[in-house]
Amino acid sequence: MLDCRIQKARRAYEVTVDILAGGERVALFGPSGSGKSTVLSCLAGLETPDAGHIQCGHETWFPPPLALHYRSVGYLRQREPLFPHLSVAENVQFSLDAATRARERAWITEMRERLDLGALWHTRPHHLSGGQARRVALARTLCRRPRLVLLDEPFAGLDRPLARALARILKDWQERLGFILLAVDHDPLVLEGLCPRVIAMEEGRVVQQGGWAELRQRPATPILRALLDLDP
Amino acid sequence: MPKNLPRTLALCLTALFLLYPLWGLASPVGPWRWDTSGLPSALATSFGLTGVALAIVVAIGTPLAFSLRGAARSTRVAFEAVVLLSVLMPPLALGLLLALAFGPATALGGLLLRLGIPTSNDSAAFVATQVYASLGYYLLGARAALEAVPRELEQSAALLGLAPRKVLWRITLPLARLGLAAALSLAWVRALGEFGAIMVTAYYPHGIPVQLWVDLQDQGLPAVLPLLVVFLLTALPLPWALRLLAGTRDYA
Numbered sequence: 001m002l003d004c005r006i007q008k009a010r011r012a013y014e015v016t017v018d019i020l021a022g023g024e025r026v027a028l029f030g031p032s033g034s035g036k037s038t039v040l041s042c043l044a045g046l047e048t049p050d051a052g053h054i055q056c057g058h059e060t061w062f063p064p065p066l067a068l069h070y071r072s073v074g075y076l077r078q079r080e081p082l083f084p085h086l087s088v089a090e091n092v093q094f095s096l097d098a099a100t101r102a103r104e105r106a107w108i109t110e111m112r113e114r115l116d117l118g119a120l121w122h123t124r125p126h127h128l129s130g131g132q133a134r135r136v137a138l139a140r141t142l143c144r145r146p147r148l149v150l151l152d153e154p155f156a157g158l159d160r161p162l163a164r165a166l167a168r169i170l171k172d173w174q175e176r177l178g179f180i181l182l183a184v185d186h187d188p189l190v191l192e193g194l195c196p197r198v199i200a201m202e203e204g205r206v207v208q209q210g211g212w213a214e215l216r217q218r219p220a221t222p223i224l225r226a227l228l229d230l231d232p
Numbered sequence: 233m234p235k236n237l238p239r240t241l242a243l244c245l246t247a248l249f250l251l252y253p254l255w256g257l258a259s260p261v262g263p264w265r266w267d268t269s270g271l272p273s274a275l276a277t278s279f280g281l282t283g284v285a286l287a288i289v290v291a292i293g294t295p296l297a298f299s300l301r302g303a304a305r306s307t308r309v310a311f312e313a314v315v316l317l318s319v320l321m322p323p324l325a326l327g328l329l330l331a332l333a334f335g336p337a338t339a340l341g342g343l344l345l346r347l348g349i350p351t352s353n354d355s356a357a358f359v360a361t362q363v364y365a366s367l368g369y370y371l372l373g374a375r376a377a378l379e380a381v382p383r384e385l386e387q388s389a390a391l392l393g394l395a396p397r398k399v400l401w402r403i404t405l406p407l408a409r410l411g412l413a414a415a416l417s418l419a420w421v422r423a424l425g426e427f428g429a430i431m432v433t434a435y436y437p438h439g440i441p442v443q444l445w446v447d448l449q450d451q452g453l454p455a456v457l458p459l460l461v462v463f464l465l466t467a468l469p470l471p472w473a474l475r476l477l478a479g480t481r482d483y484a
Binding site for chain 1: 382384385387388389390391392393394395396402403406407
């Protein structure tokens, strides 16, 4: 269970968001600059909220701020870099020690096959295309089975069929492993396929939350209406 | 005229200009005299003590260069100004200043002497002078190498559950290793070839540069050239290879 209230001052406004989520997939949706990435950054530990609290399971992540390497979080950022001196295999298994790698062999094999990384397994990152690098980064993020998975525009730059395929895989894994998934993306169609629940944000505040059908039927603001492409 | 001809010509002429001094080894100075009496001792002094000096330089310089990454800009600029001063100091001036600051007649020099550390004409003075001469070169190179490691990669590693010490060992140092090696090679060449400052602070024991000078004075070129060849063959290949390797890295 993730229970958080994040307050963080930005130049133009203050981000204030409450999120309560169990083992589910939740979309953070809103226009650019609405504070979605700030929320993910605070949850991951890259930024410290000015006030509020973050509780994940039985652990308190804030306050006081818990160092990011102690948080069971997987954060796939917009331009997540791969480690250039390591092969794809080493990148994917980076977070696991030798004993855990042996224990998790089946999980690693499953990720390699479903994300179609087999042919790339011993390749260095600079030989990968953007889509391939994104799949490797996703596998690396999920490899240690974090309790909270944060995806910031996970499908940016990918064609829609590939984005949908990845969304399907993520959905399967989330349902099986039970982690909490928070995803941010500009494309409502991709998000809708991945996350049944949506939290809509504007200028740092939650303006609406619920299911996508409700959001489409009664969008709370004109901006949401425009983003959902509902204007006549 | 081929498009690349001017560039090729310019590169070839510069390379010839830079390599031309090596032709001096073929100068008609008479038969070389392989009088090796001073050679083993000079080689042992130079390589042994330079090794000690470089170990000290790396031990001090690497953590310092790493800690500078997180320092405020004003602190970095001020510290770099000091480091640059030591790098730009003419070697002879450095030797004179070291002798004046650490000489046996000074309070510090006297204290060190009483503690059994002679500050003149001794291995300790030799090593200390080399450290002064090369630390700045290593620091500047190491700082640049560490600064070139993208912070996002270190953040990614931390987000994957690695403690800062492990991030250093698994990300920062491997990615900076070629730059660090290049910095080390510069420091090595600077320390090993140091002559002006060593002449003043540690004429004894003779390292290779001083031995070359002594042989040139006493016996002339036929006795110096063999030692010069040995010096070049032993001193240059490692830093040369490291610099070339650093220039061919395919990432970062």
